[in-house]
Amino acid sequence: MSTTRTPRTTGISHTPGPAHGARGASGGTAPARSRRPARDDPARRSAAHRAALLESMLGVRRFEERCVELYSAARIRGFMHLYIGEEAVATGVCAALTEDDAVVSTYRDHGHALARGIPAEAVMAEMFGRATGCSRGRGGSMHLFDASRRFYGGNAIVAGGLPLAAGLALADRMTSRSRVTCCFFGDGAFAEGEFHETANLAALWRLPVLFVCENNLYAMGTALARHQARTDLALRAAGYGMAAWAVDGMDVLAVEEAARSAAESVRGGGGPHFLEMRTYRFRAHSMYDPDRYRDKAEIARWKERDPIDALAVRLRADGTLTDRAFAGMERRVAGGIDRAVAAAEAAPEEPPEDLLTYVTSSGEASRP
Amino acid sequence: MTAVTARPATVPPATASRTTYREAMREALREALRADDRVFLMGEDVGRYGGCFGVSLGLLEEFGPERVRDAPLSESAFVGAGIGAALAGMRPVVEIMTVNFSLLALDQILNNAATLLHMSGGQLPVPLVVRMTTGAGRQLAAQHSHSLEGWYAHIPGLRVLAPATVADARHMLAPALADPDPVIIFEHGALYGTSGDLPADPAPAADLDHAAVRRPGTDVSLVTYGGSLPKALAAADALAEHGVSAEVVDLRTLRPLDDATVGGSVARTHRAVVVDEGWRTGSLSAEISARLTERHFYDLDAPVERVCSAEVPVPYAHRLEEAALPQVAGIVAAARRTLGPDVLPAPGADGAQAPGAGGAG
Numbered sequence A: 001m002s003t004t005r006t007p008r009t010t011g012i013s014h015t016p017g018p019a020h021g022a023r024g025a026s027g028g029t030a031p032a033r034s035r036r037p038a039r040d041d042p043a044r045r046s047a048a049h050r051a052a053l054l055e056s057m058l059g060v061r062r063f064e065e066r067c068v069e070l071y072s073a074a075r076i077r078g079f080m081h082l083y084i085g086e087e088a089v090a091t092g093v094c095a096a097l098t099e100d101d102a103v104v105s106t107y108r109d110h111g112h113a114l115a116r117g118i119p120a121e122a123v124m125a126e127m128f129g130r131a132t133g134c135s136r137g138r139g140g141s142m143h144l145f146d147a148s149r150r151f152y153g154g155n156a157i158v159a160g161g162l163p164l165a166a167g168l169a170l171a172d173r174m175t176s177r178s179r180v181t182c183c184f185f186g187d188g189a190f191a192e193g194e195f196h197e198t199a200n201l202a203a204l205w206r207l208p209v210l211f212v213c214e215n216n217l218y219a220m221g222t223a224l225a226r227h228q229a230r231t232d233l234a235l236r237a238a239g240y241g242m243a244a245w246a247v248d249g250m251d252v253l254a255v256e257e258a259a260r261s262a263a264e265s266v267r268g269g270g271g272p273h274f275l276e277m278r279t280y281r282f283r284a285h286s287m288y289d290p291d292r293y294r295d296k297a298e299i300a301r302w303k304e305r306d307p308i309d310a311l312a313v314r315l316r317a318d319g320t321l322t323d324r325a326f327a328g329m330e331r332r333v334a335g336g337i338d339r340a341v342a343a344a345e346a347a348p349e350e351p352p353e354d355l356l357t358y359v360t361s362s363g364e365a366s367r368p
Numbered sequence B: 001m002t003a004v005t006a007r008p009a010t011v012p013p014a015t016a017s018r019t020t021y022r023e024a025m026r027e028a029l030r031e032a033l034r035a036d037d038r039v040f041l042m043g044e045d046v047g048r049y050g051g052c053f054g055v056s057l058g059l060l061e062e063f064g065p066e067r068v069r070d071a072p073l074s075e076s077a078f079v080g081a082g083i084g085a086a087l088a089g090m091r092p093v094v095e096i097m098t099v100n101f102s103l104l105a106l107d108q109i110l111n112n113a114a115t116l117l118h119m120s121g122g123q124l125p126v127p128l129v130v131r132m133t134t135g136a137g138r139q140l141a142a143q144h145s146h147s148l149e150g151w152y153a154h155i156p157g158l159r160v161l162a163p164a165t166v167a168d169a170r171h172m173l174a175p176a177l178a179d180p181d182p183v184i185i186f187e188h189g190a191l192y193g194t195s196g197d198l199p200a201d202p203a204p205a206a207d208l209d210h211a212a213v214r215r216p217g218t219d220v221s222l223v224t225y226g227g228s229l230p231k232a233l234a235a236a237d238a239l240a241e242h243g244v245s246a247e248v249v250d251l252r253t254l255r256p257l258d259d260a261t262v263g264g265s266v267a268r269t270h271r272a273v274v275v276d277e278g279w280r281t282g283s284l285s286a287e288i289s290a291r292l293t294e295r296h297f298y299d300l301d302a303p304v305e306r307v308c309s310a311e312v313p314v315p316y317a318h319r320l321e322e323a324a325l326p327q328v329a330g331i332v333a334a335a336r337r338t339l340g341p342d343v344l345p346a347p348g349a350d351g352a353q354a355p356g357a358g359g360a361g
């Protein structure tokens, strides 16, 4: 019944190497049923589109670098998990989604939120705990929400968002809407029952879910091989009867192409699809993590495959990115973040009198 | 002191039909499925099997497998899917076979259903109904006999219902579905076979905000809910034989609690016995008792009494199980203690009940 297929992981290494050419984007990653996008589709592959992907990744990177400064200055508090190093995944995947699609995220959600189009002002204000934040200061870094963009949140329970994604997709199926629900989660989540229950349910009911597993090789301090009996996650996901394959998650073009073809297939009724994004986080798990469990040399090797540098190198080689254009991107990005920080600083705080709002819809105080 | 808000037990209707709690619940589901395309029933064995307690028997045939949806044994996934579907505009009714298995979905209920509206700053209400069976009394042993509704009543963001009568089984679902927030309905397993009169259509919409005085009285208030209501009513009958007029208050909604009705009753009777099948420690009965002492200390003529389950995993053997659960004799004895020896001398044997145990009587 479903498009079970052998995951194609050949050619996608999960070992760091030098910045590479078109390896990750090369063929063999499309599911059997899907219409593969033309490689040189001018709308998609235009220089402007690639530049936009670069600027989007840069925006996430610089946003989080600023967050680190603000965290050190105690302007941002709580748990904060950085996406630095993994920007290609959110950027490439969100580029392949439409406004009607839904996104379910994790606590490592800044990149997903920004790539989905939530304004930096609203995200920064949330980190500051302000009334203008995208969750009105109730969520913070780990719980960014934007119903208008169908962004169903940063979920801080590992794998907790997965069943939710199945339900969003179920509603679409039951009402014959052809929309995709994209659910991001980590390699650690692959060990949770909620993942396996949801994978089975989605495959059983052929729900339009795009599972995007961000395999960054670690669940906090526990390396993949120390938490998974078999580390080939795409292969195991395929066992549920859904199309599944691994993608070079450091290559935004490869990510976008894979996500686009998977999303098209999901949208066309092909049931759930699973993409294992092989990626790496350059920073510690969270601001509290002293990062003692990884070899510094390993991190350094992965940094050589920085997704932003990699795309910039390619665009420069193509002759479509000049130093001047790149400097312009940096300036725009920095300006946007400056404005976001200034707006967050100036924004009102939620008054304590409103403490009990949003517990129930009636707007009354929470009645115990 | 709040005004007395006694709500008399259901007014006998002109034309009433006799029905069981199970049938009433099924009729409520049927009505909901007919009335609104967004409503669907999802859970383990709700379709082909007809519901593990027979509640949804026949609904698959009428509404088809999309809307009466058999789910795999994945409590977390299908409860979470109910939440997601609710977010996307559906009105799911999720059935969890029993409260015992709801623990596997507790993450979804607590961390998502009860929390999303708040965490999202008001953007994401979750109009979900979750139904489950609760309670002991059928010799099913510890793992099938929990009464954990008090745990759920602990959680801000949830509404928790415990229909105890046929009328409430029939009429609480519609307003639960109309509630924009998650509602958990606890159906005590011992109630499915009970029967009662249902007013003929058009039926009054049940309100979800008020407790009900099921039997008016003047000497002592027996405050209870769900599967313990029949026991409290039987205890009131027994007390009446001794000339004691007991008022029986059915909480109906466990969160938010209707303090006014409970308090109003106690303000009139000056004595309270709380009957709760949950364990005594940290229980709903503890909450009610605390509220009565906070708000009605000077109305009380005697300490609040509680009749709860004994602090033991519910045992299998009939006599042991009976001893572990609240029973009529234990409720009568507790009521007598509130009245004092002058009003109603307690027979010797009854006074020896261990605190916490319901007593086999």
Ligand SMILES: Cc1ncc(C[n+]2csc(CCOP(=O)(O)OP(=O)(O)O)c2C)c(N)n1
Residues within 6 Å of the ligand: A108, A156, A157, A158, A159, A185, A186, A187, A188, A189, A190, A214, A216, A218, A219, A220, A285
């Ligand atoms: C159910 C649950 N267990 C444990 C945690 C604590 N925790 C937070 S993140 C994390 C690691 C998750 O790893 P992974 O899924 O690979 O995502 P990553 O952090 O690598 O993006 C853990 C154990 C949690 N938040 N939720």
Ligand SMILES: [Mg+2]
Residues within 6 Å of the ligand: A186, A187, A188, A214, A215, A216, A217, A218, A219, A220
């Ligand atoms: Mg990880």
